[in-house]
Amino acid sequence: MRWIYDIVSLFFPNICNSCDSVLYQNEDIICSRCLLTLPKTKFHYHHQNPVTEIFDGRLTIESAAAFLYYSKGGRVQHMIHNFKYKKNLELGRLLGRLFGNDLRKSSLFNNVEAVIPIPLHESKQKLRGFNQSEVFGRELAAVLKIDFLADVLIREKVTTTQTRKSRFERWKNVDDVFRVTQPEKIRGRHILLVDDVVTTGATVEAAGLTLLDVPDVTISLAFLAVASH
Numbered sequence: 001m002r003w004i005y006d007i008v009s010l011f012f013p014n015i016c017n018s019c020d021s022v023l024y025q026n027e028d029i030i031c032s033r034c035l036l037t038l039p040k041t042k043f044h045y046h047h048q049n050p051v052t053e054i055f056d057g058r059l060t061i062e063s064a065a066a067f068l069y070y071s072k073g074g075r076v077q078h079m080i081h082n083f084k085y086k087k088n089l090e091l092g093r094l095l096g097r098l099f100g101n102d103l104r105k106s107s108l109f110n111n112v113e114a115v116i117p118i119p120l121h122e123s124k125q126k127l128r129g130f131n132q133s134e135v136f137g138r139e140l141a142a143v144l145k146i147d148f149l150a151d152v153l154i155r156e157k158v159t160t161t162q163t164r165k166s167r168f169e170r171w172k173n174v175d176d177v178f179r180v181t182q183p184e185k186i187r188g189r190h191i192l193l194v195d196d197v198v199t200t201g202a203t204v205e206a207a208g209l210t211l212l213d214v215p216d217v218t219i220s221l222a223f224l225a226v227a228s229h
Contacts, residue, residue: 016031016034016080017078018031018075019033019078020078029090029094030094038068039069039070040068041065041068047108050226051065051066055208057210059212061219063220064222065103067222069226069227069228070226076225079095080196083095083196084196093134093138093139099136100139100140100141100143100144103140107146110221112146112190113146114190116153116193117131117194118194120155120202121157122155131150136196137150143170146192156177157176157177186214190217190218191218192219193207193208193219193220195221196225
């Protein structure tokens with residue numbers, strides 16, 4: 001009954017994960033206003049875009065896109081923080097479904113065959129309790145109706161933060177970090193490699209190069225967010 005919902009909401013308000021406003025009864029996770037005004041990049045419609053430029057000359061890819069723009073202190077950064085560090089997994093799943101619905105409309109991504117998330121090291125995943133790329137990537141794969149392969153690429157080393165490292169230092173930091181455990185699952189296939197936020201691209205570059213060591217693999221990239229300029 002509405003009056004019961006109103007009383008519960010008074011003491012335990014359901015808050016929008018984007019703008020922190022109180023959600024109405026028919027809203028969930030993100031308010032309608034924020035959903036309608038998500039800062040979408042629409043990169044998935046363009047073969048060349050700011051994300052593909054990050055990897056030019058570094059990694060051979062078919063296509064690449066990011067779902068949203070983020071800025072320091074902005075709504076998207078707030079959502080990513082709520083997802084990763086406040087463990088709001090339903091928010092991550094929602095973003096994965098929204099992104100998947102957008103990618104379905106693009107001819108650039110209509111021949112991807114499987115999603116592989118950037119893995120966390122076992123110790124870090126145990127500490128956090130989940131892999132954010134796996135959470136949203138699984139939903140993205142479900143919407144695209146393709147395989148989700150979380151056990152093919154593993155991270156064998158713990159790496160330090162990439163912040164303030166030179167490009168060479170970033171590359172050395174992730175050199176020989178990843179390993180493909182079951183190459184037969186991806187041989188000859190077009191893989192969509194996914195991560196939450198793209199910054200320097202060094203980690204994804206290392207993971208992508210590892211995947212490309214498997215014969216006849218092609219890769220595309222998808223990220224939840226990229227910094228606005």
